[in-house]
Amino acid sequence: MKTKILVTGGLGYIGSHVVVELQSQGFEVIIIDDLSNSSENVLDGIYSISKIKPLFEKIDLKDRKSVVKFFKNHSDVKGVIHFAASKSVEESTINPLKYYKNNVNPLIYLLHEIGKLSVQKLIFSSSCTVYGQADILPIKENSTLKEPESPYGFTKKIGEKIIKDLCAVNNTLNSVSLRYFNPIGAHKSANIGELTIGTPQNLVPFVIQTGIGIHEKISIFGKDYSTPDGTCIRDYIHVVDLAKAHVIALKRLLEENNIENYEVYNIGTGKGYSVMEIISAFEEISGIKLNYSIKERRKGDIMSAYADTKKANLILNWKPELTLKDALSSAWKWEKKQLKLK
Ligand code: UD1
Numbered sequence: 346m347k348t349k350i351l352v353t354g355g356l357g358y359i360g361s362h363v364v365v366e367l368q369s370q371g372f373e374v375i376i377i378d379d380l381s382n383s384s385e386n387v388l389d390g391i392y393s394i395s396k397i398k399p400l401f402e403k404i405d406l407k408d409r410k411s412v413v414k415f416f417k418n419h420s421d422v423k424g425v426i427h428f429a430a431s432k433s434v435e436e437s438t439i440n441p442l443k444y445y446k447n448n449v450n451p452l453i454y455l456l457h458e459i460g461k462l463s464v465q466k467l468i469f470s471s472s473c474t475v476y477g478q479a480d481i482l483p484i485k486e487n488s489t490l491k492e493p494e495s496p497y498g499f500t501k502k503i504g505e506k507i508i509k510d511l512c513a514v515n516n517t518l519n520s521v522s523l524r525y526f527n528p529i530g531a532h533k534s535a536n537i538g539e540l541t542i543g544t545p546q547n548l549v550p551f552v553i554q555t556g557i558g559i560h561e562k563i564s565i566f567g568k569d570y571s572t573p574d575g576t577c578i579r580d581y582i583h584v585v586d587l588a589k590a591h592v593i594a595l596k597r598l599l600e601e602n603n604i605e606n607y608e609v610y611n612i613g614t615g616k617g618y619s620v621m622e623i624i625s626a627f628e629e630i631s632g633i634k635l636n637y638s639i640k641e642r643r644k645g646d647i648m649s650a651y652a653d654t655k656k657a658n659l660i661l662n663w664k665p666e667l668t669l670k671d672a673l674s675s676a677w678k679w680e681k682k683q684l685k686l687k
Contacts, residue, residue, distance in 0.1 A: 347373035349421055354428030356383035358539040362588035368395040379405040390537040406451030416458035424466040424595050437497035448500035466598040467520040474498035483653035486609050494645040512607035519606045521594040526580035526613030526652050528587050530672030531679035538679030553680045556633045565620050567642035576620035580613035580651035583667040590663045613652030614665050630674050
């Protein structure tokens, strides 16, 4: 009998890559997704890689009755990886209530139902946004969590706190929060990747689409930061490496190797790249010269963020295996495939 794992938001960008990794490690996966920012076609992409069609139920986690019903039917779930959430920083500043409703209530409903299971293991999708502009770089897990710059960031901080508080009073519940730095790239098959609906707000999807000719030029948000070339620095992590970290963290919980019943890990590469360096790296892998113009700083942007990854390296025995160029090449291949270009 395979161990059954629930992946909420499993048809999304990171979720779909985690589903494939779980399947390759022999887990049975069941996906819940409300398709608000994904598509059922992703199931075909997953199948084309693993040759296994995961179980899928279209459920909106805000509908508590459906969540209760789901767990009644699947009380044999041995682990939950929770991705389902809204993730646009900008949208969250315009419509904060949507973010508190979508990202907080469903987590509470899930935790209620997980609390009834015989095996209670949860991996939570968190973000480096919980650190705000850290005083010391690289950022360690025990850095002070500053006030997040957006309601989206705040929902991640609250989510972590809810789980931590619950773990403190429920020893049966074991959970890991993974704080991702900047996930980019796609599966090497280019059969799953990041679906961009509308104009992308994040740097790499915008760079890739500019390479393809969808946008005339890239706006660089600020070139007057105190960094070597004046542009912001981020830690870009390949989504496949990130996906592997989830499976390792889950196994740690399932094999009861965790020391605390609530643990937190940074998932990044430990190396920061500036906006200009990302543009140059893309130009190098694609052979395409990109146009750009310098714009005002973007509201809420922090200057520099990159991870101290020692904790994940030593305790999880996880290390990224893929490079920035691997990530950009895979994202490029994925985008061209979306547009059916060679
Ligand atoms: C944001 C979120 C992060 C989330 C990530 C991916 C915050 C502080 N960060 O990261 O939690 O995981 O999105 O969804 O909440 N840039 C340009 N031009 C562009 C787009 C971006 O110059 O057209 C610059 C930005 O100013 C920034 C860097 O590129 O310096 C990276 O931006 P982006 O890809 O949007 O990621 P973050 O803001 O770091």
